Amino acid sequence: DTEVTQTPKHLVMGMTNKKSLKCEQHMGHRAMYWYKQKAKKPPELMFVYSYEKLSINESVPSRFSPECPNSSLLNLHLHALQPEDSALYLCASSQEGRGLGYTFGSGTRLTVV
Amino acid sequence: GQQLNQSPQSMFIQEGEDVSMNCTSSSIFNTWLWYKQDPGEGPVLLIALYKAGELTSNGRLTAQFGITRKDSFLNISASIPSDVGIYFCAGPPRGMRFGAGTRLTVKP
Numbered sequence: 073d074t075e076v077t078q079t080p081k082h083l084v085m086g087m088t089n090k091k092s093l094k095c096e097q098h099m100g101h102r103a104m105y106w107y108k109q110k111a112k113k114p115p116e117l118m119f120v121y122s123y124e125k126l127s128i129n130e131s132v133p134s135r136f137s138p139e140c141p142n143s144s145l146l147n148l149h150l151h152a153l154q155p156e157d158s159a160l161y162l163c164a165s166s167q168e169g170r171g172l173g174y175t176f177g178s179g180t181r182l183t184v185v
Numbered sequence: 186g187q188q189l190n191q192s193p194q195s196m197f198i199q200e201g202e203d204v205s206m207n208c209t210s211s212s213i214f215n216t217w218l219w220y221k222q223d224p225g226e227g228p229v230l231l232i233a234l235y236k237a238g239e240l241t242s243n244g245r246l247t248a249q250f251g252i253t254r255k256d257s258f259l260n261i262s263a264s265i266p267s268d269v270g271i272y273f274c275a276g277p278p279r280g281m282r283f284g285a286g287t288r289l290t291v292k293p
Binding site: 076113117120128174176 | 218220225229230273278280282286
């Protein structure tokens, strides 16, 4: 299995909703990442987990809450989002160390209404 | 923070032509990664570079890690229509930050 699987592929949520994005990989990668990508922009790093521990938080607002329950799963919990949070949310994984083998999922297209 | 500049922003070329794009940084890098992103998909890693002067090929793609450790080049030879997409360089930490991207259009 050489894939990163993200669910759901599309999500529409209201500003008062609570939802979660899920990411799963079975490549034995011990580093997992969340990125946010707005239209016609590059992916922006949000969070990095290394060996299930949060190692980088790029000053992301607290309405985004990451969770890494085990080495294969990464969640992003969403609460009280704003319309400007609408974007493509990408998950990636890699082996620890030199960043070998970065693999991205296809993303979740999030729309906040 | 570290500045990462990618150019050109976009390119329109004829099928069969060679393509070159580059990234520069304001500080020394230890890692350069090159990705391609197709519409509606996540980026796909093309080439990873870890040593100054390193030249690495992947099919028709060739990338080089500049000797000053502040730049990198990606070349695509004999372009084909499926080369269309956005190409990103990525740098520290450990290749996690992306340049602005080069949007490539290939005309048949």
